[in-house]
Amino acid sequence: MGGTQAIKPPLRGDHKADVLIVGAGASGLAAALRLMDSGRKVILLDKNICGGSSTGKSAGFLTPDSELELSQLLRKYGPKGAKDLWEVAARGVDIMVENIKKHNIACDLQVQDCLFLGKGQSGWKDVQDEVEARKKLGYSSSVYNEADVPSVIGSKAYSGAIRYTGTYGVNPLLYAQGIKKVLLDGGIEIFESSEVLSWKERTVRTHLGTVTADKIIFCIDKPKPYITRYYQEVYHAQTFLSISEPLGDSDIAQLFPQGPLQCWDSDLIYTYFRLTGDKRLLVGGGDMMTTYAKNDTTTPRVMDKVLKGIKETIPSLRSLRFIQYWQGRIDMTRDLIPTVLVDPEHPWAHFVLGCVGLPWATFCGNFAARNVIDDKEIDNEKYYQYFSPNRKFLLPVWLERVIGKRIVFTVNNAWAKYRQKDVSQGQA
Numbered sequence: 001m002g003g004t005q006a007i008k009p010p011l012r013g014d015h016k017a018d019v020l021i022v023g024a025g026a027s028g029l030a031a032a033l034r035l036m037d038s039g040r041k042v043i044l045l046d047k048n049i050c051g052g053s054s055t056g057k058s059a060g061f062l063t064p065d066s067e068l069e070l071s072q073l074l075r076k077y078g079p080k081g082a083k084d085l086w087e088v089a090a091r092g093v094d095i096m097v098e099n100i101k102k103h104n105i106a107c108d109l110q111v112q113d114c115l116f117l118g119k120g121q122s123g124w125k126d127v128q129d130e131v132e133a134r135k136k137l138g139y140s141s142s143v144y145n146e147a148d149v150p151s152v153i154g155s156k157a158y159s160g161a162i163r164y165t166g167t168y169g170v171n172p173l174l175y176a177q178g179i180k181k182v183l184l185d186g187g188i189e190i191f192e193s194s195e196v197l198s199w200k201e202r203t204v205r206t207h208l209g210t211v212t213a214d215k216i217i218f219c220i221d222k223p224k225p226y227i228t229r230y231y232q233e234v235y236h237a238q239t240f241l242s243i244s245e246p247l248g249d250s251d252i253a254q255l256f257p258q259g260p261l262q263c264w265d266s267d268l269i270y271t272y273f274r275l276t277g278d279k280r281l282l283v284g285g286g287d288m289m290t291t292y293a294k295n296d297t298t299t300p301r302v303m304d305k306v307l308k309g310i311k312e313t314i315p316s317l318r319s320l321r322f323i324q325y326w327q328g329r330i331d332m333t334r335d336l337i338p339t340v341l342v343d344p345e346h347p348w349a350h351f352v353l354g355c356v357g358l359p360w361a362t363f364c365g366n367f368a369a370r371n372v373i374d375d376k377e378i379d380n381e382k383y384y385q386y387f388s389p390n391r392k393f394l395l396p397v398w399l400e401r402v403i404g405k406r407i408v409f410t411v412n413n414a415w416a417k418y419r420q421k422d423v424s425q426g427q428a
Helices: 026-035 070-104 121-136 172-185 227-234 251-255 301-313 357-375 380-386 397-403 405-418
Strands: 013-022 043-046 112-119 142-145 162-163 189-191 198-200 203-205 211-219 235-246 262-266 273-274 281-287 322-332 340-343 350-353
Touching: 013 026, 013 350, 026 043, 026 357, 043 211, 070 121, 070 172, 070 301, 070 380, 070 405, 112 121, 112 172, 112 397, 121 142, 162 301, 172 189, 203 397, 211 357, 227 340, 235 273, 262 405, 281 301, 281 357, 301 322, 322 340, 340 357, 340 380, 340 405
Parallel strands: 013 043, 013 211, 043 189, 112 262, 211 350
Antiparallel strands: 112 162, 142 162, 198 203, 203 211, 235 281, 235 322, 262 273, 273 281, 340 350
């Protein structure tokens, strides 16, 4: 099963369903797939096509790492919380890979170990912190010092690296389109080009139709105020991607002496890259000036800077041509952990917001659907606590009205990533 499926027509007329899912990115697709065999009538709406927004534009890294490394989770949540949340994303990876294999989805699934690359003295410390965190929580890894790094990546510019297994690369748009076919074959009704313009009680309205449902799961990015008051929980980061011409086998051997890996470095605005199945190098990154900017940057200048940097770092890439670039927004919360909730005023309405990374989104969509099926599941209380919109931040939310959402989000992101400590573990 592979290729882009035919675009489904928009919603027209009035429909009824047991469950309506709004948004067909990774989280919405996961929710629909979990509900497919539940005996419920399910309708899935998307304003674009399935996977046509953040999901399909992503780099396709299937790893528990997202914006927070394991060592950062450990500092922030303590051992139990760090393990719980790492397993959230690890389970998201497993769900996606299980889906691909079970349904034979042709989406360029690549088995690729992760390689976190330290830059400079602080980067080597980051690597060591990650090694210690993995030891403490019982996860294996391999560590490389500065002299050993060239044995796995064709560069002498890194101060160290940590590698671990159980991670993958995937073409996310083809994955989304493959899941779309599975859902259609399983009886899920899908309507594309159908943006929800309003909702009242149990009915949502698009420009051509309505759906009335017993339960509604909103799995959306860039939420609007008229959809939910929790739109304030979400801001965005801009990221940029580019893909190269195909590499020759000798070029790949220079770049990855022990075989292809998916990599990212320790810079604050990090560069990340991996090899695709057709032997192209996919590179992503950004810069400080545009990452949290309110308006999108649509010129190639940021990507040009990222490519210049990686070519300076890895000499074998200097003559490699990159043939296409694209940009997109990644929704995120103030502390980089998703927000998942049941609306207290409308308990039939569920929201999945601010998921950074395909595995996180997949777990959260699956989790929301499981709650719709059985709201007495044993792990509900734990995860709803982690994903609550009422989490504590360094800068209070009301300060956004004074100095702006962008500044407050940037400071709170940095605090969560680098400074926040778990006071329950006796840390200050």
